[in-house]
Amino acid sequence: MPVNLLAPVAADLHPIAGVRIGVAEAGVRKANRKDLTVFLLDEGASVGGVFTQNRFCAAPVQISREHLASGQPIRAMVINTGNANAGTGADGLVRARATCIALARQLNVAPEQILPFSTGVIMEPLPHDRIEAGLPAAIADAQPGHWARAAEGIMTTDTLPKAFSAQVQIAGATVSITGISKGAGMIRPNMATMLGFMATDACVHPSVMQQLARELADGSFNRVTIDGDTSTNDSFVVVATNKAAHAPITTLASAEGQALKAAMLGVAQKLAQAIVRDGEGATKFITVRVEGGKTGDECRQVAYAIAHSPLVKTAFYASDPNLGRILAAVGYAGIADLDQTGIDLYLDDVHVAVKGGRNAAYREEDGQRVMKQSEITVRVLLGRGDAVDTVWTCDFSHEYVTINADYRS
Amino acid sequence: MPVNLLAPVAADLHPIAGVRIGVAEAGVRKANRKDLTVFLLDEGASVGGVFTQNRFCAAPVQISREHLASGQPIRAMVINTGNANAGTGADGLVRARATCIALARQLNVAPEQILPFSTGVIMEPLPHDRIEAGLPAAIADAQPGHWARAAEGIMTTDTLPKAFSAQVQIAGATVSITGISKGAGMIRPNMATMLGFMATDACVHPSVMQQLARELADGSFNRVTIDGDTSTNDSFVVVATNKAAHAPITTLASAEGQALKAAMLGVAQKLAQAIVRDGEGATKFITVRVEGGKTGDECRQVAYAIAHSPLVKTAFYASDPNLGRILAAVGYAGIADLDQTGIDLYLDDVHVAVKGGRNAAYREEDGQRVMKQSEITVRVLLGRGDAVDTVWTCDFSHEYVTINADYRS
Known part of the structure; x- marks a missing residue:
């Protein structure tokens, strides 16, 4: 029983212009489970991300770090449950890359423009063929209004999906912020990973995104603990689609930067706290x-x-x-x-x-x-x-x- | 049920010449409990001790540190269970000092020659009047053969007393080593403290004792953990009575120093491991x-x-x-x-x-x-x-x- 946490109501979650989300059943570990989620980003999105400090970090974490650092504009994220692709060595990297290549082909972008995420059992080979086979269905399912569906799609042993949304005025424009998270212990029984994804239609220069992601994580996901164990797969990604009608934020120190960060931090804290509220065996x-x-x-x-x-x-x-x-x-x-x-x-x-x-x-x-x-x-x-x-x-x-x-x- | 741990057999524990131990029922917290133990040391003993790193350290820890540092030869240790005298502020220091003064008077030594130790409930005033009233009985009970009795006397929520003994040849002389310990979690439900006391009749120069105590603790008590919590009262004291027939050890680097330390470390490790074996809820x-x-x-x-x-x-x-x-x-x-x-x-x-x-x-x-x-x-x-x-x-x-x-x- 989560502590004072309710499932999100889909209608309460603001779609983010420039983000479409699709979910499919790929049979990664078990049949008839929503276990594959894709985020499709319009051209022009700014993306930042922070990842686990665990030296035993999973293959998708290594690839996502590498792709973000390449500087190529990110166009999609792909998340599978059922398998964490952690502790899988060089073979795990090959399989994570294969997933990126398969999605990149279908979207007609470069593999470096894809960020992969995996969560589930550790030290088992990622069935990337099943993930590839599931991608067309996930892409076909993609809709801006699918945030609640995505919150379900990334769950492993969570007892409830976790999603929150907010709006804020930035330089006269109404900007929307929506995010989802998953995780219930830093590592569930042989299941890994705390994941957080947030998007806003605000206009933020790409150069600011890493700092924004880091500061949001520091004020939210890096302030929660269930058992002190740090997962091999923890990831938090922030997307700004640059669709809103205001001048781009080029520094977080500006009034607009502060206002956006404060609003996003509010959502990030709710997402992080939801993980604690749904913590393993939590009663308080x-x-x-x-x-x-x-x-x-x-x-x-x-x-x-x-x-x-x-x-x-x-x-x-x-x-x-x-x-x-x-x-x-x-x-x-x-x-x-x-x-x-x-x-x-x-x-x-x-x-x-x-x-x-x-x-x-x-x-x-x-x-x-x-x-x-x-x-x-x-x-x-x-x-x-x-x-x-x-x-x-x-x-x-x-x-x-x-x-x-x-x-x- | 402790893991592969048996109660000590009194006859297997070597008495240490120059150490007499007495136990009494002082009614510190409950009646009819052996809750007061005194170690009486002959003149000429060398003593070293190490204590908790917890900044919330208890009053007796502060006093014992002070008395050891004073350089006056230690002539007795007094240990009460039932009350940890921790989180008790300036009043706690006064009460711990009063205990030392009372025992010093009865032994005709200075209060600085006494080391006090307390274990039990936290944040309650130490009933030092009851401890003082119990001292004559504890002193009257003092015998060299009372190590097993002392192991019982310092127990709080331990399920078994813990005592080990060994002998080693040092420069042709047979030297005895005996020690006792207590503790089952770093902090039991509102009970505090891991305690270890060891004595040997070996001849060790006082200047070596702190190093010996520290190195023994580092290889034993500082290598065990039950729940990661560090108590406010942890103490480990080593006594060398200088009664054995060999030239004094003036450096641990000598062959004699190494041999003595190795033998003492064997006993210290058993004492420390016994605490883990009797750890709260331990099955392995x-x-x-x-x-x-x-x-x-x-x-x-x-x-x-x-x-x-x-x-x-x-x-x-x-x-x-x-x-x-x-x-x-x-x-x-x-x-x-x-x-x-x-x-x-x-x-x-x-x-x-x-x-x-x-x-x-x-x-x-x-x-x-x-x-x-x-x-x-x-x-x-x-x-x-x-x-x-x-x-x-x-x-x-x-x-x-x-x-x-x-x-x-």
């Missing part, structure tokens, strides 16, 4: 906000120490306001000169610790009340400076162990 | 050995990434030879220039991955056979150099969640 959605650090980095470090601690996560599951576990995680986060007597802790509005010790006014039942909620904010005040950072996570339940201890077959 | 004991790194540090980093991954640990619990999870953990361990095509993986004798891909000769049933064992060695070959490091851990079971999600009361 936790916001960990760390304030008063010397730098944003140290705030984030402390937030992740809390968000990754199995002891803190099981305490959330148990609705146990276990201050000691949270404070201990702050203590081992790796800030060498941290002074424990400067630290305050809040659970939502409840002030539980003052200057490193229990707040005399704190009553256990108040902590208990907050811990029973399905949405909880942990606020840590480090008392060292003005920096702030936030991470989103979920609790750690019996269901997590059950899901991940199930044998793969 | 896992040795993660990483070879072929450029440095020992990077081998250890990879070993910890594997040992901390909830996905890897649940796969062990499920006896699932899930190669993808182990390789993915290697990939995200943080070695920036790691080449995935150089990596081999073994489960015991079974060669599962070759050069980053599945070994063609690997059969799933062979991996399965190893994963079903109660003791498993994961061997990762990085193919980058000659360094090696090893970490010991346990699996991650439903029982872990049950133990840690139980409400504290």
Whole structure:
């Protein structure tokens, strides 16, 4: 049961001019499954992308990085589920390239203009022949209004599709933003990958797209954690189709750049948070906000120490306001000169610790009340400076162990 | 059920000349519990100790560090269970000092000659009056043969006491080594602390003791992990009573120093591994050995990434030879220039991955056979150099969640 997450309503998702999406059943791993999705981009789209830092990154990640770096305009993305094409060596690269070549031929573009993505079982050969055979049906299905269908098409063990949309005024023009994501653990039982795709019809110069993708990912997908495991296939791609009626954004520092980024970040955060809400065995959605650090980095470090601690996560599951576990995680986060007597802790509005010790006014039942909620904010005040950072996570339940201890077959 | 661990037999533990141990029931938290242990050291003992790196370290850790640094010869250690005296601020320091003063008076030594240790609930005031009241009984109980009794006296939620002993020849003299440890998670539900105490009658110059303690901890207690959480109270103390009939060891680099350290390391590793074997919900004991790194540090980093991954640990619990999870953990361990095509993986004798891909000769049933064992060695070959490091851990079971999600009361 996802935490406060509903399936998207197709009519609520704005189509993006210049993007058509098609979904097909290619039988990659199982029959009768929507397992192949193509994004077809009109000429003139600007594209940026960021990828997993895992050194065991999958073949499609390596190819997508290479194609983005080639500087050739991207014209399509192809996503298969059922097989991650990870841990597959040189043969995996050949198969990922073959998929790009097949789609490029049908679209009459160069293979370097295609970005491939795969998600599913690891260390099995990609059945690229079946993917190729499925491409015509996916292309024939392509429509601007197929975002909800795509959100379903990229699901693996997600319990719900994830899609969000927004509009914003840029220099007098109404600009639309729509995105989809998938993922439920960084790695599901032998399934890999968190994927995010966003598009806008805003006009953004290609030179700005990598920075935009990186900053959006940093404020959203790079701020969530379920179990601390980093997938081999994580990818996040941002497309600007340049169809809207406003002058191109050439720097994110401009008023238009800021406005667009803020609106896109809102959608990206919802997409990233949806992955946590649908996290393996999640029963609660936790916001960990760390304030008063010397730098944003140290705030984030402390937030992740809390968000990754199995002891803190099981305490959330148990609705146990276990201050000691949270404070201990702050203590081992790796800030060498941290002074424990400067630290305050809040659970939502409840002030539980003052200057490193229990707040005399704190009553256990108040902590208990907050811990029973399905949405909880942990606020840590480090008392060292003005920096702030936030991470989103979920609790750690019996269901997590059950899901991940199930044998793969 | 601990993994292949038995309670110590008192008769198998060598007494250490110059060390007497007494245990009493002080009613720190509950009545009728052996919760107070004193180690009384003859004059002339050399003592070294290492402590938690957690910035939220407990009051007794701060005092023990201070007393060791004062250079005054240590004459006693006092350990209470039931209360960790952690997260207790300035008041906690006062209470820990009061305990030292009380014991020092009874022994007619200075308070700086006492090392205090506490383990139990966090953020509750230490009932130092009850501890003081219990000291005479603990002192009256003191005997050289009480190591097994001490192993019981320092237990909190451990399911078994932990004690090991060895003898070694140093320059023609038979030297004895005995140690005890406690701990079952880095932090139990609101219980804290991994503790280790070792003593030998060997002759070791005081100037060598800190280095000896650090090197022993580095090769044992600093190589184990259950859930990645670092306690506020972890302490490891080494005593050499200088009673044996050999010339004092003034450097660990000497043949005698090496022989003593090797023998002590054997005991320290058993003590540390016993904590993993008795880990919360553990059903398997896992040795993660990483070879072929450029440095020992990077081998250890990879070993910890594997040992901390909830996905890897649940796969062990499920006896699932899930190669993808182990390789993915290697990939995200943080070695920036790691080449995935150089990596081999073994489960015991079974060669599962070759050069980053599945070994063609690997059969799933062979991996399965190893994963079903109660003791498993994961061997990762990085193919980058000659360094090696090893970490010991346990699996991650439903029982872990049950133990840690139980409400504290």
